[in-house]
Amino acid sequence: xxxxxxxxxxxxxxxxxxxxxxxxxxxxxxxxxxxxxxxxxxxxxxxxxxxxxxxxxxxxxxxxxxxxxxxxxxxxxxxxxxxxxxxxxxxxxxxxxxxxxxxxxxxxxxxxxxxxxxxxxxxxxxxxxxxxxxxxxxxxxxxxxxxxxxxxxxxxxxxx
Amino acid sequence: xxxxxxxxxxxxxxxxxxxxxxxxxxxxxxxxxxxxxxxxxxxxxxxxxxxxxxxxxxxxxxxxxxxxxxxxxxxxxxxxxxxxxxxxxxxxxxxxxxxxxxxxxxxxxxxxxxxxxxxxxxxxxxxxxxxxxxxxxxxxxxxxxxxxxxxxxxxxxxxx
DNA sequence: GCAATTTACTTCGCACACGAAACTTTCGCA
DNA sequence: TGCGAAAGTTTCGTGTGCGAAGTAAATTGC
Numbered sequence: 116x117x118x119x120x121x122x123x124x125x126x127x128x129x130x131x132x133x134x135x136x137x138x139x140x141x142x143x144x145x146x147x148x149x150x151x152x153x154x155x156x157x158x159x160x161x162x163x164x165x166x167x168x169x170x171x172x173x174x175x176x177x178x179x180x181x182x183x184x185x186x187x188x189x190x191x192x193x194x195x196x197x198x199x200x201x202x203x204x205x206x207x208x209x210x211x212x213x214x215x216x217x218x219x220x221x222x223x224x225x226x227x228x229x230x231x232x233x234x235x236x237x238x239x240x241x242x243x244x245x246x247x248x249x250x251x252x253x254x255x256x257x258x259x260x261x262x263x264x265x266x267x268x269x270x271x272x273x274x275x
Numbered sequence: 276x277x278x279x280x281x282x283x284x285x286x287x288x289x290x291x292x293x294x295x296x297x298x299x300x301x302x303x304x305x306x307x308x309x310x311x312x313x314x315x316x317x318x319x320x321x322x323x324x325x326x327x328x329x330x331x332x333x334x335x336x337x338x339x340x341x342x343x344x345x346x347x348x349x350x351x352x353x354x355x356x357x358x359x360x361x362x363x364x365x366x367x368x369x370x371x372x373x374x375x376x377x378x379x380x381x382x383x384x385x386x387x388x389x390x391x392x393x394x395x396x397x398x399x400x401x402x403x404x405x406x407x408x409x410x411x412x413x414x415x416x417x418x419x420x421x422x423x424x425x426x427x428x429x430x431x432x433x434x435x
Numbered sequence: 436g437c438a439a440t441t442t443a444c445t446t447c448g449c450a451c452a453c454g455a456a457a458c459t460t461t462c463g464c465a
Numbered sequence: 466t467g468c469g470a471a472a473g474t475t476t477c478g479t480g481t482g483c484g485a486a487g488t489a490a491a492t493t494g495c
Contacts, residue, residue, distance in 0.1 A: 135396075141419075156481075174444065189445055210489085210491085236295075237292065256294055259294040266395065334473075335474080343453090344453055347453070369472090370460055
């Protein structure tokens, strides 16, 4: 399954892996740092910015946007409600749905924090040249597709 | 601070961000899936592979290798010791140090699991053409450097 | 119409993950 | 020698993060 490859290729792969790992961990560190200054946790800052951008959303919509399970978001909203940053409001059209809304305090805090999570990575990508940008779009898309294929092979294997 | 940019650029940036996010979350999902098949959690699988590769290490060394805090690793090792996958051994040279060692059961399990975390991403990168590979090395390194610069600006700002 | 299914959310149990504080052992140095 | 600082680890408190099971409301199928 594993193809032979040269030492140079191996070094290249390691360098790319290291860069990706760095981008990820540094992104997390920065988000956490910005959140800490406002006495928030990272996911709480993310939720605040989602609500500021999109207005009221249901809990499920929120879960999708921040890519977490409903059960996780329930806990996050519990704690944010305790701090009076958000309010839960049962929908009138569909009484299963809960809308999450910023309180005045929450909205003020969101305004005071200029930085969205991912903003730094976004700006770093914008600093690339046009050619590099196009290449990166092409390569990262291809990588994602290839990972998807490899994942499916792996998933198929597990059934046996 | 934010420069003006065209809608096309914005779409490109979003696509790259999405691809990176996908690569990361899918990588985590896959690692977790492989671990689950062996009744392990992701960090436990990582620890098993580190111990298989490097032999006995101190708890602090292990923490560095898996990029987690000592206090986090203490808990992981507690649970793995409970499952008889590893053993703690107080060092004889420096009695502050605890060495973590695979048990026979742990070593056997490590041998049975062929997949290292990150292996799929590694293989996806290897499937790129030589030209794409070189470009990716160049761009990802540049991105990492740019993020580092932006992060330092942000850190400097926090002192005021 | 209404039983069966689906959807939206919550609860529970477990495993990280981190920072601060405590604890033990070792080291440095007066 | 002896004592305070430093190193390595653990403990504690809080906050995610996930999956399974539970509840209530809405939808579907017949």
